[in-house]
Amino acid sequence: MATLVSRRIDWTGIVFAVLLTIAIIGPLLVVGIWAFTNVWRFPSIIPQEFGLRWWSATLARADVWSSISMSLTLASVVTLLSAIICLPAAYAFARLDFPGRDILFFSFLAGHAFPKFGLLVAIAAIFLQLNLIGTFWGVVLIQLVGTLLFMIWIPVAAFQAVDRRMEEAARDVGAGPFRVFWSITLPQAGPTIAAALLLSFVGTFYETEGAWLIGAPQVRTLPVLMISFINNQPVIQFGAVLSVLLWIPSFIALLFARRVVNSGSFARGFGG
Amino acid sequence: MRREPRPKRSQYSMTEHTAATVSVAGTRRGRKYAGLFLVAIPVFLVAWMVIWPILTAIPRSLMQVGTDGSTSFSFANYQFFFSDRYSLNNLTVTLWTTMVCAALLLVICLPLALYLRFTSNRIAAFVQSLAIFPMFVPSIILSYAFIRVLGPNGTVDLLLNGVGLPRIRSPYLTPWGPVIGLVWDNIPLTVLILVSGLGAVSNATIEAARDVGARRLAILWHIILPRITNSILVAISFGVLGIFSSFTLPYVLGPAAPEMMGPFMQRTFRDLQNPPMAITQAVITFAFCIVFGLFYIRSVAKNRTP
Numbered sequence: 001m002a003t004l005v006s007r008r009i010d011w012t013g014i015v016f017a018v019l020l021t022i023a024i025i026g027p028l029l030v031v032g033i034w035a036f037t038n039v040w041r042f043p044s045i046i047p048q049e050f051g052l053r054w055w056s057a058t059l060a061r062a063d064v065w066s067s068i069s070m071s072l073t074l075a076s077v078v079t080l081l082s083a084i085i086c087l088p089a090a091y092a093f094a095r096l097d098f099p100g101r102d103i104l105f106f107s108f109l110a111g112h113a114f115p116k117f118g119l120l121v122a123i124a125a126i127f128l129q130l131n132l133i134g135t136f137w138g139v140v141l142i143q144l145v146g147t148l149l150f151m152i153w154i155p156v157a158a159f160q161a162v163d164r165r166m167e168e169a170a171r172d173v174g175a176g177p178f179r180v181f182w183s184i185t186l187p188q189a190g191p192t193i194a195a196a197l198l199l200s201f202v203g204t205f206y207e208t209e210g211a212w213l214i215g216a217p218q219v220r221t222l223p224v225l226m227i228s229f230i231n232n233q234p235v236i237q238f239g240a241v242l243s244v245l246l247w248i249p250s251f252i253a254l255l256f257a258r259r260v261v262n263s264g265s266f267a268r269g270f271g272g
Numbered sequence: 273m274r275r276e277p278r279p280k281r282s283q284y285s286m287t288e289h290t291a292a293t294v295s296v297a298g299t300r301r302g303r304k305y306a307g308l309f310l311v312a313i314p315v316f317l318v319a320w321m322v323i324w325p326i327l328t329a330i331p332r333s334l335m336q337v338g339t340d341g342s343t344s345f346s347f348a349n350y351q352f353f354f355s356d357r358y359s360l361n362n363l364t365v366t367l368w369t370t371m372v373c374a375a376l377l378l379v380i381c382l383p384l385a386l387y388l389r390f391t392s393n394r395i396a397a398f399v400q401s402l403a404i405f406p407m408f409v410p411s412i413i414l415s416y417a418f419i420r421v422l423g424p425n426g427t428v429d430l431l432l433n434g435v436g437l438p439r440i441r442s443p444y445l446t447p448w449g450p451v452i453g454l455v456w457d458n459i460p461l462t463v464l465i466l467v468s469g470l471g472a473v474s475n476a477t478i479e480a481a482r483d484v485g486a487r488r489l490a491i492l493w494h495i496i497l498p499r500i501t502n503s504i505l506v507a508i509s510f511g512v513l514g515i516f517s518s519f520t521l522p523y524v525l526g527p528a529a530p531e532m533m534g535p536f537m538q539r540t541f542r543d544l545q546n547p548p549m550a551i552t553q554a555v556i557t558f559a560f561c562i563v564f565g566l567f568y569i570r571s572v573a574k575n576r577t578p
Contacts (some may be wrong), residue, residue, distance in 0.1 A: 121550050227523070247409070
């Protein structure tokens with residue numbers, strides 16, 4: 001990209017950088033400081049005592065551990081189920097010709113034409129009749145539906161990008177269809193599919209609205225526990241420590257996804 | 273994390289390839305059904321849990337259950353909603369929040385996107401990373417951070433107190449709380465969509481305009497804005513869809529009354545145990561968002577060939 005605005009010092013950039021640092025990094029830094037603070041009473045500008053006291057207190061709570069394991073179980077089950085049903089479907093959309101292929105492919109967009117929480121309420125009404133409210137599998141189902149679009153659309157693009165000539169060459173020298181898929185197709189499509197799986201896992205881990213509407217109070221995930229900490233917990237540090245714990249999956253996603261997000265194709269996927 | 277990125281389009285036309293690879297005529301018919309078989313479960317899930325709930329939402333909202341368990345159709349739920357002061361206040365605050373957020377997002381993100389499009393140095397790269405960062409912060413952590421910074425005795429109060437100034441009137445638990453949170457949350461995608469749209473504005477066009485003496489504002493108004501109108505509309509539609517029925521941020525940061533439609537629907541459904549009324553509220557949110565929704569998915573679909 002050529003620089004049209006050429007100046008010695010990029011004052012605009014500096015102003016943006018300072019404002020965004022204050023508005024975006026600032027609040028998160030405050031939470032980070034709170035997490036490692038033993039005592040911080042108003043009106044001291046810096047904490048009176050730093051330390052890890054509240055880490056051991058938080059990690060000693062049974063509700064924290066049960067919601068960590070609930071969140072991890074849910075995210076793993078949903079990601080696994082999603083992979084089992086979506087990857088073959090993605091392969092079919094990318095490679096096979098069948099009646100209604102285009103309309104079925106775009107049908108996954110349907111849910112995105114509606115405000116999400118309204119749709120969740122409409123689904124919840126159906127779950128109510130099926131006695132799925134307040135159950136683990138009810139939450140699994142609602143979160144599974146949330147992963148369908150990107151678990152199909154991303155792998156479809158991955159399968160389409162595989163070099164077909166290599167597959168044909170392998171077939172020419174006598175490789176069977178599974179051998180071709182295993183040795184040629186999968187290694188090439190693999191990294192993109194892994195990204196879709198990671199996205200699905202992280203997205204499910206943080207999914208709050210479906211878990212709250214369908215699962216509460218029986219199914220308590222980490223974000224749901226965090227809501228109750230914000231509403232009812234007088235000790236500030238519990239929430240701060242939980243925030244840091246809660247951020248770990250996002251941080252991992254951040255490390256892997258930055259390159260993808262910065263590319264223009266990502267924004268075009270949102271219609272940009 | 274509820275959105276879906278889309279990697280680049282393949283240059284292959286797959287029907288051609290399938291036709292080429294399926295050499296035996298007999299297997300072609302089998303393949304047809306193999307494809308349908310492989311996509312059956314996800315398609316069934318979408319039909320059952322997206323299409324079906326949407327189609328049945330309107331009849332469900334019209335259903336009245338009598339005391340003897342019999343059902344009849346009536347507009348009573350809608351009549352109640354549009355005559356109930358509390359419901360109408362909730363709808364009003366939702367519309368207000370959505371409009372204020374959309375306006376703020378444009379005011380913040382358009383200059384940012386213009387800067388990012390026309391500058392390529394290390395500061396711009398840093399600014400871009402900062403603008404995208406909120407995408408990797410779950411809204412529940414954001415809510416907590418907001419309370420610690422802008423809430424009572426938060427960091428802003430601490431700093432103001434430190435220099436001897438009075439405390440702020442905290443936006444926490446006022447309608448401005450969700451506005452600040454939702455804008456923060458929506459900055460990354462708005463910036464990305466606008467930057468992507470600005471990619472369609474060529475440097476040559478702008479240089480040509482500059483050569484004939486156009487000022488910067490004139491260039492923005494006559495050259496750049498007309499070319500990115502579509503991207504602006506997409507960004508607004510996407511924002512409106514997410515904000516109108518947002519739940520977590522208004523639930524945690526907003527006032528107890530009036531509440532936005534998201535928390536209102538949740539409370540009606542779970543706490544008041546009145547699903548038909550909750551569905552009525554959902555149908556009303558659908559009605560307010562349908563134009564944005566259709567426009568949005570049309571834009572996404574246009575960018576993607578199956």
